[in-house]
Amino acid sequence: MSSLDAEPHAPGADAPRSPGPLLAIESSCDETAAAVIAADRSVLSSVVSSQAALHERFGGVVPEIASRAHVERILPVIREALAEANVTPTDLSAIAVVTHPGLVGSLLVGVTAAKTLAAVWDLPLIAVDHLRAHLYACRIAYGEEAFPACGLVVSGGHTNWYDCPDAVRATLIGSTIDDAAGEAFDKVARLLGLPYPGGPSVQQAAEHGDPTAVPLPRPMMNRPELAVSFSGLKTAVRYAALGNPNSPEVPAPPLGERRIADLAASFQAAAVDVLVGKCDLALKQTGRPTLLVGGGVAANRALRVGLTDLCERRGVRLCIAPMELCVDNAAMAGLAWESFERGEFAPLDCDVTPGLVRA
Structure with a gap:
């Protein structure tokens, strides 16, 4: 008998x-992804099956390919x-x-699999906000x-700032008005002929380049509102x-290896x-x-250095999700324990909400 075929909980x-x-x-x-998280928020297991190789030739995620891959992988991952x-x-x-x-x-x-297992195993179902879970990854790591x-x-897909008075509440206070930061990395990587996903490949190329070689704008950086824009950059x-x-009379320098490194940097x-x-x-x-x-771009080394310097100057504690919890994973859904402890469960007819839920 496999682990998914076990008998349900005995009622009563x-x-x-x-x-x-x-x-x-x-x-x-x-x-x-699937993970098993204990009540003390320790991660007993965390399994992630990446689809990066499936989407690489498209330079971004193709929704239909992604959903088909999830169907194939969801039960083996669980x-x-x-x-x-x-x-x-x-x-x-x-x-x-x-x-x-x-x-x-x-x-x-994922929701269909979770509903089915909850019904068969007679277990309560808990709905989790993906973005709040990214922040909760810091709670798992730092307590x-x-x-x-x-x-x-x-x-x-997101570049959002939140005010978080506790582990449950997170009020959106600012965001990008166009591209998310990770989306901009992906598009720049494709422009420079670098592999997908763009975050790691741009970072790798940047290590060999001069960050001051090409003067580039910092859109909205000095404006008082908590918003960013990456389309102009x-x-x-x-x-x-x-x-x-x-300005066709001013040709761009040849896009050789050195130029690519300088542009990436x-x-x-x-x-x-x-x-x-903006932080x-x-x-x-x-x-x-x-x-x-939290989030995939939080794995970027230059960003980690910049945020470390900022927090040291301001006397603020910095909690960045560990590398393994930056990319999408299920361990960060340990956020569900907060709902469990409050008795807040989802009905089996709950639905998905594709867009951003503004708290």
Whole structure:
């Protein structure tokens, strides 16, 4: 009998006991993930199946390909997470699943699997906000003292700032008005002929370049509102790489290896300057003693250095999600324990919400 075929919980068992771990499922975009998290927020297992190779030739995520891959991978990933944690369904206290935001087809795969398992195993279902979970990854890594805090979620699909008075509440206070930071990295990588995903490839190329070689704008950096824009920066990189159609008499330098490295380094420096500058503004606005940072772009080394310097100057505690919790994963859905402890469960007819839920 496989771990997914175990008998459901016997109804009516009322003997008090400490809660067992919960199973968390994440399928919001292009990673199929499952994790088992104990009540003390320790991660007993975390399994992530990346689809990067499937989307590489397109330079970005193709929703239909992503959802089909989730269908193929969801049950093997869940089985592996349970086996790695050495638990069976009868050990579990709940099923947690990310329901928003994300790609609708991808979300539906994870939510359908979670609903089915919750019904078969007679377990409560908990809906998880993907963006709040990115911030909660810091709670898993640093403990309860991570809150209250100002939070930044910086990823391929989102660049958002939050005011977080505690682990449950997160009020959106600022965001990008166009491209997310990770999306800009992907588009610049494709422009420069670098591999997908763009974050790691731009960072690698930038290590061999001069961040001051190409003067690039820092859009909206010095404006008082907590908002950013990366479309103008992306366009400036395009003109520097391929030439400005408005000035055809001034050709762009050849796009050789050195030029690519300099453009990557200059773009990365500009993007980091903007993100760090707006984090400074968010800390001033909220007055919080801690800065939480999660999401795929939080793995960028230059951004980590810039945020470390900022927080040291301001006397603020910096909590950046560990590398393994920056990319989309299910361990960060340990956020579901906050709902479990409050008795807040989702009905089996709950639905997905693809767009951003503004708290």
